[in-house]
Amino acid sequence: MKTVACFDLGCRMTRLICYLTDGEWDSLQRMADQELRSARDQARHIIRRELERAGLLAAEPSPTPAQTARAAEARSVESH
Secondary structure, eight states: OOEEEETTTTEEEEOOOOOOOHHHHHHHHHHHHHTTOOHHHHHHHHHHHHHHHTTSSOOOOOOOHHHHHHHHHHHHHHHO
């Protein structure tokens, strides 16, 4: 797994590869579109919400789409 810096959120993130069926991907993309997130951010949101619900992770507000966009831009600049 690759860990990357998350500048706007003050944390580090680890990259996870997740294989989805076409139906799962389409559903994830539709949900992301409804919530104005990228599919990647929607998957992260779902995972975090379920970890919080299970009591495995302290509740924390999810980043706004604007925060996520700034973090993605920072990662893009960092990779060039």
